[in-house]
Amino acid sequence: ADLQRNYSACFEAEGGLVYVGSSKGVVSLWEYSPALREVENFKLPSATAVRNFQFTRDGQYYLVADIGRIRVYDAQEGTLQREFVDLVNRTQWRKCGFSAEGKYVLGATAEKGEHHIYVWNRENGQLVT
DSSP, X not given: OOOOOEEEEEEOTTXXXXXXXXXXXXXXXXXXXXXXXXXXXXXXXXOSOOOEEEXXXXXXXXXXXXXXXXXXEETTTOOEEEEEOOTTTOOOOSEEEEOTTSXXXXXXXXXXXXXXXXXXXXXXXXXXX
């Protein structure tokens, strides 16, 4: 059996669509009015479980995190804008998000009893902390 489990879900900024991420790296968009109806789905470049979604407050960008990568997409175009990955330590992201104004991307990890927080500039990909 090729069972897909839903691991994460998030309303888009305007609240009309729900983005759902599966255990197989598939993102489904569901219309929410008055009942849920799937309107689109797409597969992420890696077929690993989608752990987290978040939209910027203005709805211009959203991020998707799987175990090893955080990707930022342009919400209107659906195009990949930036990808964050720790190639040295192969960090597994536990949680990620945007700053209030959407200028920064946050990645948090907890491995071997240690907690680490990374902050990047969304536009240029530069690690801030």
